[in-house]
Amino acid sequence: MAITESDVRHxxxxxxxxxxxxxxxxxTAELSAVLGHIDELQRLxxxxxxxxxxPLAMTDRMRADVVVPGLSxxxxxxxxxxxxxxxxxxxxxxxxxxxx
Amino acid sequence: MPKDRLTxxxxxxxxxxxxxxxxxxxxxxxxMFCGCPVAFGGEPNTRVCPVCLGLxxxxxxxxxxxxxxxxxxxLATECDIALWSQFHRKQYFYPDMPKDYQxxxxxxxxCSGGFVDVEVDGDGVGERLDLGGALPFVGPEAVAEDGGYxxxxxxxxxxxxxxxxxxxHVGGSEGRIAGATHSLVDFNRAGTPLMExxxxxxIRTPEEARRFAQKLRAIWLALGVxxxxxxxxxxxxxxxxxxxxxxxxxxxxxxxxxNMNSFKSLHDxxxxxxxxxxxxxxxxGVVVQETRHWDAGAKRTSGLRSKEEAHDYRYFPEPDMVPFxxxxxxxxxxxxRLPELPDARRDRYMADYGLPKRDASLLADDRETxxxxxxxxxxxxxxxxxxIANWMLGDLAALLNAEGIAIGQAxxxxxxxxxxxxxxxxxxxxxxxxxxxxxEAARTGDAPGAIVEDRGMRQVSDAGAIxxxxxxxxxxxxxxxxxxxxxxxxxxxxxxGQVMREMRGQxxxxxxxxxxxxxxx
Numbered sequence: 001m002a003i004t005e006s007d008v009r010h011x012x013x014x015x016x017x018x019x020x021x022x023x024x025x026x027x028t029a030e031l032s033a034v035l036g037h038i039d040e041l042q043r044l045x046x047x048x049x050x051x052x053x054x055p056l057a058m059t060d061r062m063r064a065d066v067v068v069p070g071l072s073x074x075x076x077x078x079x080x081x082x083x084x085x086x087x088x089x090x091x092x093x094x095x096x097x098x099x100x
Numbered sequence: 101m102p103k104d105r106l107t108x109x110x111x112x113x114x115x116x117x118x119x120x121x122x123x124x125x126x127x128x129x130x131x132m133f134c135g136c137p138v139a140f141g142g143e144p145n146t147r148v149c150p151v152c153l154g155l156x157x158x159x160x161x162x163x164x165x166x167x168x169x170x171x172x173x174x175l176a177t178e179c180d181i182a183l184w185s186q187f188h189r190k191q192y193f194y195p196d197m198p199k200d201y202q203x204x205x206x207x208x209x210x211c212s213g214g215f216v217d218v219e220v221d222g223d224g225v226g227e228r229l230d231l232g233g234a235l236p237f238v239g240p241e242a243v244a245e246d247g248g249y250x251x252x253x254x255x256x257x258x259x260x261x262x263x264x265x266x267x268x269h270v271g272g273s274e275g276r277i278a279g280a281t282h283s284l285v286d287f288n289r290a291g292t293p294l295m296e297x298x299x300x301x302x303i304r305t306p307e308e309a310r311r312f313a314q315k316l317r318a319i320w321l322a323l324g325v326x327x328x329x330x331x332x333x334x335x336x337x338x339x340x341x342x343x344x345x346x347x348x349x350x351x352x353x354x355x356x357x358x359n360m361n362s363f364k365s366l367h368d369x370x371x372x373x374x375x376x377x378x379x380x381x382x383x384x385g386v387v388v389q390e391t392r393h394w395d396a397g398a399k400r401t402s403g404l405r406s407k408e409e410a411h412d413y414r415y416f417p418e419p420d421m422v423p424f425x426x427x428x429x430x431x432x433x434x435x436x437r438l439p440e441l442p443d444a445r446r447d448r449y450m451a452d453y454g455l456p457k458r459d460a461s462l463l464a465d466d467r468e469t470x471x472x473x474x475x476x477x478x479x480x481x482x483x484x485x486x487x488i489a490n491w492m493l494g495d496l497a498a499l500l501n502a503e504g505i506a507i508g509q510a511x512x513x514x515x516x517x518x519x520x521x522x523x524x525x526x527x528x529x530x531x532x533x534x535x536x537x538x539x540e541a542a543r544t545g546d547a548p549g550a551i552v553e554d555r556g557m558r559q560v561s562d563a564g565a566i567x568x569x570x571x572x573x574x575x576x577x578x579x580x581x582x583x584x585x586x587x588x589x590x591x592x593x594x595x596x597g598q599v600m601r602e603m604r605g606q607x608x609x610x611x612x613x614x615x616x617x618x619x620x621x
Contacts, residue, residue, distance in 0.1 A: 014412055016193060053186055053423045061422050065128055065165035068135030070149030076287075077145065086144045087268070087284035090195040093277055 133160030154198030174211025221248025224307025254300030
C-alpha cells in the first residue's frame with residue numbers, strides 16, 4: 001500500500017513533528033517501502049495462527065499493591081523548564097479539549 | 101428549564117443516551133503502574149516518581165490489585181471477564197499527561213457485555229412516554245405497582261487505564277482555560293487506576309441516566325472499589341446524547357456532555373441537550389458532533405470551541421507490558437469475593453424487617469449507611485428495625501445533611517441510636533423526650549442513657565405516681581371536670597396537657613391518658 005504526502009503530513013501533525021517539504025518527500029518514499037514489506041507479510045496464509053501479542057512469550061507480570069518511595073518534589077521539578085516551586089508551569093493551552 | 105418543555109420535546113423525539121463513567125480505584129494503595137500512593141489532594145507533586153512523571157526509560161509495572169478490582173467490578177455488573185487481555189497506548193498530547201500517551205485498553209478490555217437493571221419511580225417516570233418501546237424490560241413486573249418501571253441498561257465494556265494529572269489555569273477568570281496566561285500541573289493524580297465503563301445507548305430519559313449512575317455508584321460502594329466522590333472527581337460521568345423523531349430507526353448526530361459533578365447535574369445537562377437538539381432540528385438546522393461543557397450555575401451547556409478534528413489516537417499494544425490471562429477458576433474465585441450487592445441488600449431489608457421499598461433502598465444503596473443500620477438493629481433486635489430506620493432517615497439524615505458529614509463521622513453512633521431506641525421501647529422515655537436526647541447526643545456525643553440520667557428525664561410510668569398528679573389536677577379544675585362529665589369529652593386533652601405540665605413532660609403518655617380517662621369516668 002503506497003502512502004501519499006498528505007498521509008505523511010497528517011501523521012506528522014498528530015505526532016507534533018515539523019517536517020520540511022524535502023523531509024516529507026523522503027519519508028513518503030521510505031514509509032511506502034516499509035508498508036510494502038508489511039503488504040508482503042499480509043499475503044502469508046496465517047489461518048489458525050494466534051496473533052503475537054508480545055515478542056516475549058510470557059504473561060501476567062504484575063506487582064503487589066505496596067507503596068514504595070518516589071521522588072521528592074524538589075527532585076521531581078528539578079529538570080522542568082519552569083516551575084513555581086510546587087507545580088510544573090506550562091504555557092497557556094489552546095486547541096483540543098481535555099481528555100481522560 | 102421547565103419540565104413540561106422536556107416532556108413536550110419527548111412527545112415528538114426519542115432521546116438516545118449512552119454514558120461513559122470513569123471511576124478511580126481509590127481502594128488501591130498505589131497507582132496503576134508504579135508504587136506511588138493513591139490519595140486525594142495534598143501538596144502538589146508530592147506523590148510522584150519517574151514512572152508517573154513519564155520520565156525517559158521509566159517502565160510501568162501493573163498493579164495486580166487494581167486489575168482484580170476491575171474484574172470484581174465487571175462481575176458485579178454481569179460482565180464477561182476476558183480470559184486474555186492487554187493494555188494499549190492511546191496517543192494524544194495534553195500537558196496533564198506527561199508521556200504523551202495514556203496507557204489504556206483497546207480491543208481487549210478486562211470486562212465486556214454486562215448490564216445493570218435500573219428502576220425508575222416517582223417524578224421521573226413521566227419522562228418515559230412509551231413504556232411499550234423497544235427496550236427489553238425485565239419480566240412482566242416491568243411496570244411496577246407504584247407506576248414505576250424497570251429497564252435493563254447494557255454495559256459495553258469496562259476497561260482499566262491511568263488517570264491524568266490535574267491542571268490549574270492561571271490568569272483567566274475563575275480558573276478557566278479561556279484567557280489564561282499559563283497553567284500549573286500537579287501529577288499527584290497521574291497514574292491513579294481508573295476504570296472506564298461504557299454503556300450501550302440503551303438510556304432513553306435523563307432520569308434513567310441519573311438512576312443508572314446512582315445504581316452504579318451504589319454497586320461500586322458495596323464493592324468498596326472507590327469512594328465515588330463526584331465533587332472530588334473520583335467518579336466522573338459523561339453523556340452521549342442524540343435525538344431522533346419518534347418512529348425513526350436512524351440515529352441522530354450526538355453531542356458529548358462533560359463536567360457534571362452531581363447526579364442532578366447529570367440529569368439536567370442531558371435534559372438541556374435533548375431540548376437543544378430538538379430546537380436545532382425544529383428550526384431546520386443540523387446538530388454538530390462536538391464535546392460540550394455543562395455549566396451548573398448557568399444551567400446550560402456550551403461548546404468547547406476547539407477545532408473538532410476527528411480523533412486519531414493510533415492505539416497500539418503497549419510493548420512495555422505482557423498480556424494478562426484469567427482462567428475460569430480464577431474468575432470463580434474472585435466471584436466468591438463479591439459482597440452482597442445493593443439490590444439484594446434492599447430486598448433483604450424489605451423481607452426481614454418489613455421496611456417499605458423506598459426506605460430499604462435508601463439504607464441499602466450506601467454501604468456505610470447499611471452497615472450502620474445493621475449494627476444498630478443487631479444491638480436492639482429485629483423488631484425495632486423500623487424504629488432504627490425511621491431515626492436514620494429522619495433526625496439522623498437531617499443532622500448529616502446540616503453538618504455535611506458522612507454517617508461514619510456522626511457523633512451519634514449506631515450503638516448510641518440502638519440505646520436510644522431501647523430507652524423508648526422499654527418505656528424509660530417518651531418519643532418526644534427521645535428527640536431531645538437525640539439532639540443532645542448529636543451535640544455532645546454523650547450516651548443517651550447518661551443524658552437521660554443527667555437531665556432527670558426518666559419517663560414516669562408508675563400508675564400510682566401518675567394517679568396522684570391526675571387527682572391533683574382534677575381537684576384544681578372542678579368546673580372543667582363537671583363539663584367533661586356533662587358530655588364534653590373533648591376536654592380530655594386539656595386534662596392530659598395539665599398533667600404532663602405538672603410532670604414536666606415526663607409522664608408516660610399512654611399511662612397518663614389511661615389514668616385521666618379512668619379517674620374522670
